[in-house]
Amino acid sequence: MSAEIHKKIRVILADDHPVVRDGLAAMVNQQPDMEVVAEAGDGDAAIALYEERQPDVMVLDLRMPKRDGLAVVQRVMEINPKARLLIMTTYDGDEDIFQCLSHGAKGYILKDVPRQEILSAIRAVSEDRPYTSSTVAAKALQRMAKPSLTERELDVLELVAQGRSNKDIARRLSITEGTAKTHVKSILTKLDAISRTEAVAVAHKRGLIRL
Amino acid sequence: MSAEIHKKIRVILADDHPVVRDGLAAMVNQQPDMEVVAEAGDGDAAIALYEERQPDVMVLDLRMPKRDGLAVVQRVMEINPKARLLIMTTYDGDEDIFQCLSHGAKGYILKDVPRQEILSAIRAVSEDRPYTSSTVAAKALQRMAKPSLTERELDVLELVAQGRSNKDIARRLSITEGTAKTHVKSILTKLDAISRTEAVAVAHKRGLIRL
């Protein structure tokens, strides 16, 4: 083996699909300048392995069992504010992108990008350079111009998305029906929707809710 | 243990994520009894390559550009009613499973299964034995007890899911509002939902609509 002066980029892969981990690991380990030091199949494992192995880069899927990618980003950034995290996922909703990037993820790419781009992204992030494709970045910028929902509104939105009536929502949240309507109304306004069903469609597209 | 004079199982992989194809291809090619003879990144390519290479097994993702997995199943079964297709996807809705299996797919597995199970499934399907994990099979059976939506109802459902009003739906489908309401009503009955928003939630869970 040729003695490299520089250390290899140490990578952790976190994705709940074994096949994806295999594919990525093979790609990464084939590169002379990087290596996979651990793999995680859920969010808790990702956090534990991050602390244990202190990798240069962690590649994260968003939807994982136990703890989703965003929660992992938040926790890891608490542990190490200089962590270098690359989100690699199929979800391209404004909200997911915006939340991950604003919580400190260094890059965000979609799973359908060509092999080479994934490796470029890992290298960029390892050097603390942000890597986000232009379409993804555009969505994050769009999202910044949109009003955020409050926590309570998100509570209500989730129930609306389940098809609950205002009366039902009120009961579940221990508020009056009128208050539930008030929340629904501001949700409609913020999402620029005419009906609750349209609000659900918009919210889903933006990644505000997971059905 | 009979001498292995048999030809290898010839496999085509169809998935729009290069990483997944890589992972699968590596796994398959590592086996002594199977080999990948082609890879497709979209539905049209999958069909074209199937005809050209006549593989023993085609592994299919459901959501692909140009033509989705179900459409590929339908087309390939027309071309060759004895085709051996294995669906490998993240979507576990009743409808997807039911439709694929009833159109002749031999197996249906989820992407989060362990490596070994994927290989077992490919071997089973290559021998024309059905392979479907118990939880997936259970959903297909559940689905059989549920009423199907008509084509027109699916048209309406899609617009309902976009948040359109009955009046709007009527305009777009060139029918009266009353007729739109009739369709919505039977959708609600068939999906066992109280409101249109709940119907959308149920339809999404079952895989009747893609948001």
Add this chain to the structure above:
DNA sequence: ACGCACCTCTCCCTATAGAGAGAGGAATGA
């Protein structure tokens, strides 16, 4: 102490949704 955002509640009003009970025409297959 003040503004500010949020959550809560109220009253009134109109538009829409959804239940119920039909009925006619077209296509399909037994």
Add this chain to the structure above:
DNA sequence: TCATTCCTCTCTCTATAGGGAGAGGTGCGT
């Protein structure tokens, strides 16, 4: 031919949704 399913349309009636315009309480940061 007959039975069935689907699509279309009509009617009435009630419940719910959603717009408008407030107002009182909290907690927060300045």
